[in-house]
Amino acid sequence: MTDSRHRFLFSKGNIRGIWVNLEAGYQQLLSNSDYPEMLQTTLGEACVASCLLAATIKSNGSLTMQLKGDGDLQMLVMQTLADGDFRGMASWAENRKLSSASLFGKQGKLVITLDPGEGKKRYQGITEVVDDSLLLSLENYLTRSEQLPTRLWLASRPGEKTAGLLLQQLPDADLEYWEHLTIMADTIKSDELLDLDVQDILTRLYHEESLQLFPEEKLRFSCSCTRQKVVDMILGLGSVEAQQVLAEESIFEVKCEFCSKKDCFDEIDLETIFTTGKPPNMDDKIH
Numbered sequence: 001m002t003d004s005r006h007r008f009l010f011s012k013g014n015i016r017g018i019w020v021n022l023e024a025g026y027q028q029l030l031s032n033s034d035y036p037e038m039l040q041t042t043l044g045e046a047c048v049a050s051c052l053l054a055a056t057i058k059s060n061g062s063l064t065m066q067l068k069g070d071g072d073l074q075m076l077v078m079q080t081l082a083d084g085d086f087r088g089m090a091s092w093a094e095n096r097k098l099s100s101a102s103l104f105g106k107q108g109k110l111v112i113t114l115d116p117g118e119g120k121k122r123y124q125g126i127t128e129v130v131d132d133s134l135l136l137s138l139e140n141y142l143t144r145s146e147q148l149p150t151r152l153w154l155a156s157r158p159g160e161k162t163a164g165l166l167l168q169q170l171p172d173a174d175l176e177y178w179e180h181l182t183i184m185a186d187t188i189k190s191d192e193l194l195d196l197d198v199q200d201i202l203t204r205l206y207h208e209e210s211l212q213l214f215p216e217e218k219l220r221f222s223c224s225c226t227r228q229k230v231v232d233m234i235l236g237l238g239s240v241e242a243q244q245v246l247a248e249e250s251i252f253e254v255k256c257e258f259c260s261k262k263d264c265f266d267e268i269d270l271e272t273i274f275t276t277g278k279p280p281n282m283d284d285k286i287h
């Protein structure tokens with residue numbers, strides 16, 4: 001029932017819908033940092049929104065959502081693969097008391113990058129953050145990016161679960177029918193979105209409509225970090241800089257901000273990295 005996505009298609013009007021509900025994966029994402037409650041809500045909404053939007057791209061594509069603010073939230077990144085893997089993190093001004101009125105600041109930006117996969121060209125859209133609201137900013141982005149008109153409904157219970165609904169016009173959509181469907185969706189309450197399963201939501205909103213519900217797709221928290229990517233980062237830093245860190249800290253530690261996985265390197269490891277460009281083999285580690 002949880003961490004899943006369902007697509008559905010109305011029998012008339014060329015309008016489709018997507019529903020997402022996350023629990024275990026959302027909790028796993030939150031466990032990587034000591035996020036304040038307000039950020040847990042924002043992360044939940046961002047997570048669900050990106051799982052909804054990623055479903056509109058091809059199966060080997062990906063979607064990256066970045067929120068850069070000058071308010072209490074400094075940066076939020078959410079990466080979602082069309083096939084259901086997602087990861088995300090946020091950083092915030094830890095010495096400030098978070099406030100919903102200044103979470104994103106005055107010059108917040110929302111950047112959405114769509115990678116359709118198969119070597120096709122990436123698309124990047126940038127929009128201002130509207131009214132300190134992720135939802136409004138996303139809808140603003142969707143309207144401006146000349147894609148198919150889309151509406152989103154998002155809900156989060158911080159630390160517990162998060163869910164959302166998307167309606168999207170397909171080419172030649174019936175605009176009157178669209179109006180009717182979105183007015184119905186506007187009546188859904190956050191608790192209903194969070195606690196009802198897809199069947200109950202569709203019955204609650206659209207029991208008079210004819211629609212086709214597609215099989216469940218599983219979603220999961222999954223980080224794509226690898227030791228080679230860490231090594232590439234160290235190579236990018238350069239030998240002098242890396243040695244300096246090692247001299248100060250006695251061990252070179254790299255922590256993945258998405259999944260909290262740690263990689264530690266000593267002097268001999270760094271030597272291996274800068275000679276071979278590869279991660280040191282942990283199996284025959286003798287030092």
Ligand SMILES: [Zn+2]
Pocket residue numbers: 223224225256257258259260261
């Ligand atoms: Zn990771």
